[in-house]
Amino acid sequence: MALTIDCRMIEGEGCWEIKLAGEVDIASAAKFRAALTESYDSRPADVRLDASELCYIDSTGLGVIIGAYGRMQANSHSIRIENPRANVEKLLHITSLDKIFCS
Amino acid sequence: MADTLRLTVPGKPEYVRTVRLAISSLAGCAGFDVEAVEDIKVAVSEACSNIVCHGIKGQNAAYEVSCEMLDDRIVIRVVDQAGGYDTEKYREPEAGALREGGLGIFIIKALMDEVNILSEVGQGTQIQMTKYSRE
Numbered sequence: 664m665a666l667t668i669d670c671r672m673i674e675g676e677g678c679w680e681i682k683l684a685g686e687v688d689i690a691s692a693a694k695f696r697a698a699l700t701e702s703y704d705s706r707p708a709d710v711r712l713d714a715s716e717l718c719y720i721d722s723t724g725l726g727v728i729i730g731a732y733g734r735m736q737a738n739s740h741s742i743r744i745e746n747p748r749a750n751v752e753k754l755l756h757i758t759s760l761d762k763i764f765c766s
Numbered sequence: 767m768a769d770t771l772r773l774t775v776p777g778k779p780e781y782v783r784t785v786r787l788a789i790s791s792l793a794g795c796a797g798f799d800v801e802a803v804e805d806i807k808v809a810v811s812e813a814c815s816n817i818v819c820h821g822i823k824g825q826n827a828a829y830e831v832s833c834e835m836l837d838d839r840i841v842i843r844v845v846d847q848a849g850g851y852d853t854e855k856y857r858e859p860e861a862g863a864l865r866e867g868g869l870g871i872f873i874i875k876a877l878m879d880e881v882n883i884l885s886e887v888g889q890g891t892q893i894q895m896t897k898y899s900r901e
Binding site for chain 2: 690721723749750753754757
């Protein structure tokens, strides 16, 4: 399943909502990185990743989130992963990334 | 004798999905539950991505994936001829230390029941991973 990414600025909250649908893997991670970077650079703000329709992610996709988080931290911005499916939640748990992105 | 599926895969990112779908389909047919199939799917992808990212170079480069179906387990081998690396130098990511890379092998070891990595510098690398069925 191809990856679709919908980025929008929630003006009321002053944060980005980025909705991922499909699969993030080695073939689509660059597209995800580009969308995340482009949004954030156009207007640095907190990011909410809506993962409710994200069917699959692996270390390549998690690496994109970790990389973005590193850059955002310098500006005291955060990134949150919301509504992950069970398989995605399991991966976040075993890598302990849930403590950073889901708490 | 156990049935074995063998794939020769071009070392390009777009084929990793094909491999994980083929292997996870096989695992599903073999009776693994949904969670185990997901584990196998991610582990296989990580092994393939590792090769595509770090190992294999060149237009015609390819790697091999085999999947052996035994009564109580599935054994998957992902093998490349990409020159190998010194496995002694691999360090598991420390908890709390965020790195963009290096998570792949850690994830494979967490999701599969047995994992063996054989790498010979100058030759190649084989990642062998086993998942047991729970019945």
